[in-house]
Amino acid sequence: xxxxxxxxxxxxxxxxxxxxxxxxxxxxxxxxxxxxxxxxxxxxxxxxxxxxxxxxxxxxxxxxxxxxxxxxxxxxxxxxxxxxxxxxxxxxxxxxxxxxxxxxxxxxxxxxxxxxxxxxxxxxxxxxxxxxxxxxxxxxxxxxxxxxxxxxxxxxxxxxxxxxxxxxxxxxxxxxxxxxxxxxxxxxxxxxxxxxxxxxxxxxxxxxxxxxxxxxxxxxxxxxxxxxxxxxxxxxxxxxxxxxxxxxxxxxxxxxxxxxxxxxxxxxxxxxxxxxxxxxxxxxxxxxxxxxxxxxxxxxxxxxxxxxxxxxxxxxxxxxxxxxxxxxxxxxxxxxxxxxxx
Amino acid sequence: xxxxxxxxxxxxxxxxxxxxxxxxxxxxxxxxxxxxxxxxxxxxxxxxxxxxxxxxxxxxxxxxxxxxxxxxxxxxxxxxxxxxxxxxxxxxxxxxxxxxxxxxxxxxxxxxxxxxxxxxxxxxxxxxxxxxxxxxxxxxxxxxxxxxxxxxxxxxxxxxxxxxxxxxxxxxxxxxxxxxxxxxxxxxxxxxxxxxxxxxxxxxxx
Numbered sequence: 001x002x003x004x005x006x007x008x009x010x011x012x013x014x015x016x017x018x019x020x021x022x023x024x025x026x027x028x029x030x031x032x033x034x035x036x037x038x039x040x041x042x043x044x045x046x047x048x049x050x051x052x053x054x055x056x057x058x059x060x061x062x063x064x065x066x067x068x069x070x071x072x073x074x075x076x077x078x079x080x081x082x083x084x085x086x087x088x089x090x091x092x093x094x095x096x097x098x099x100x101x102x103x104x105x106x107x108x109x110x111x112x113x114x115x116x117x118x119x120x121x122x123x124x125x126x127x128x129x130x131x132x133x134x135x136x137x138x139x140x141x142x143x144x145x146x147x148x149x150x151x152x153x154x155x156x157x158x159x160x161x162x163x164x165x166x167x168x169x170x171x172x173x174x175x176x177x178x179x180x181x182x183x184x185x186x187x188x189x190x191x192x193x194x195x196x197x198x199x200x201x202x203x204x205x206x207x208x209x210x211x212x213x214x215x216x217x218x219x220x221x222x223x224x225x226x227x228x229x230x231x232x233x234x235x236x237x238x239x240x241x242x243x244x245x246x247x248x249x250x251x252x253x254x255x256x257x258x259x260x261x262x263x264x265x266x267x268x269x270x271x272x273x274x275x276x277x278x279x280x281x282x283x284x285x286x287x288x289x290x291x292x293x294x295x296x297x298x299x300x301x302x303x304x305x306x307x308x309x310x311x312x313x314x315x316x317x318x319x320x321x322x323x324x325x326x327x328x329x330x331x332x333x334x335x336x337x338x339x340x341x342x
Numbered sequence: 343x344x345x346x347x348x349x350x351x352x353x354x355x356x357x358x359x360x361x362x363x364x365x366x367x368x369x370x371x372x373x374x375x376x377x378x379x380x381x382x383x384x385x386x387x388x389x390x391x392x393x394x395x396x397x398x399x400x401x402x403x404x405x406x407x408x409x410x411x412x413x414x415x416x417x418x419x420x421x422x423x424x425x426x427x428x429x430x431x432x433x434x435x436x437x438x439x440x441x442x443x444x445x446x447x448x449x450x451x452x453x454x455x456x457x458x459x460x461x462x463x464x465x466x467x468x469x470x471x472x473x474x475x476x477x478x479x480x481x482x483x484x485x486x487x488x489x490x491x492x493x494x495x496x497x498x499x500x501x502x503x504x505x506x507x508x509x510x511x512x513x514x515x516x517x518x519x520x521x522x523x524x525x526x527x528x529x530x531x532x533x534x535x536x537x538x539x540x541x542x543x544x545x546x547x548x
Binding site for chain 2: 038041042116117118119120121122125126128129130138139142165166167168170171174245247
């Protein structure tokens with residue numbers, strides 16, 4: 001009897017310590033500020049991250065099993081999409097916006113080009129239910145996962161309970177996406193004293209600080225607030241950005257400032273993907289018509305010579321993080337292939 | 343004494359005896375027919391921060407969040423363990439702003455309950471859908487941030503002590519007074535705020 005109790009205690013202790021091991025610490029460089037995401041409500045756990053990765057890559061989240069999150073957010077494009085300027089979803093339906101990059105999401109206070117989503121956890125509801133993206137419904141997603149022995153098992157491992165809920169689906173998707181931290185560019189190495197800019201990059205860095213840093217603020221290269229960089233409205237899309245959400249003309253054409261990390265991988269640029277090259281983007285900023293607007297301050301115009309543009313682009317390219325884009329931890333989970341075969 | 347109170351919907355303002363038929367009539371049918379020309383196919387809303395104020399001014403918390411769905415008779419009743427006499431019942435119609443910006447929740451706040459917008463963050467505080475004079479109406483009232491904050495505080499004074507407090511929402515008032523103003527509201531707006539104020543003023547204690 002006593003022996004049994006001891007054996008049981010040993011097993012319990014073993015199980016407890018096992019669960020402890022699955023806890024993950026959110027790591028980020030000293031250079032970065034404190035994350036905005038409140039990890040207390042969704043503590044990272046390797047089993048949950050893994051489950052989130054499976055769901056991110058599994059088309060089971062769409063109505064006809066044709067589209068996964070990764071269809072539009074591909075790893076090699078810093079989780080943006082480079083085939084199209086506007087996103088392509090279920091039944092080849094074309095959306096109205098360019099799929100943005102996904103990294104350093106833990107520091108973002110709002111999501112989407114117009115800031116319509118206020119929390120990473122709630123973001124996935126938008127693509128899942130959008131008629132032009134995945135055409136599904138969170139209720140069906142939960143049902144499908146609940147009826148799938150593979151996922152029931154995974155939810156059990158992650159939550160010690162195989163009941164699938166909307167909350168759990170959203171939180172594990174957040175967990176995987178939170179681990180997409182990009183902080184290993186040349187710029188980061190220079191900042192941590194492990195590298196140096198060449199002369200051209202250094203010139204470009206100064207130009208960046210003078211002209212771009214107000215909005216595309218270091219070290220994340222965005223304040224993630226809303227601003228206007230005055231790209232002319234596309235009369236086919238008529239996208240007024242924040243103005244549509246707030247129903248206020250003051251907010252017309254305000255869009256969320258995107259990070260400038262990983263631009264080499266994330267073209268095309270802007271909310272409607274209208275520019276394919278950094279050169280074109282800089283020509284836009286220096287054109288006569290361009291007015292910049294950020295928090296009611298009028299910003300001075302951007303004046304750059306042709307040489308300046310070359311230097312600035314050299315600096316922008318130091319923000320590419322190859323290690324991030326090729327990080328094996330974020331890749332398509334092979335386990336899914338085996339699952340799909342069955 | 344066990345105190346609980348019942349959310350009780352009157353199609354037309356009839357007596358309590360109607361209530362029994364009313365719930366029985368619903369069964370698994372999806373529409374509630376009010377007279378000939380009025381129908382409700384959906385009536386769901388959140389009440390939150392439900393508290394009872396006792397005679398000496400103390401507050402007894404009864405429920406943090408509760409989802410009322412008129413198709414689910416179990417949802418119409420909130421039980422409490424308070425046995426004292428009470429002066430008033432306090433609750434909010436809808437979900438507070440902090441909860442709206444704090445990520446995913448389970449239970450009645452789980453997004454599978456159909457009370458969350460998807461393309462823009464925020465809970466839908468109050469939903470009513472149906473047909474009136476052959477025209478569809480659909481009011482989804484919500485919004486958590488200025489100037490579209492639509493959650494409403496409601497305080498109902500208790501006149502007679504009982505172990506069952508019946509809070510009534512006269513649906514006819516909504517159909518007669520609000521639908522003519524606008525029969526389609528599906529996103530946060532100033533009109534949604536005004537309508538939320540009106541709806542909250544319709545509640546009364548039987």
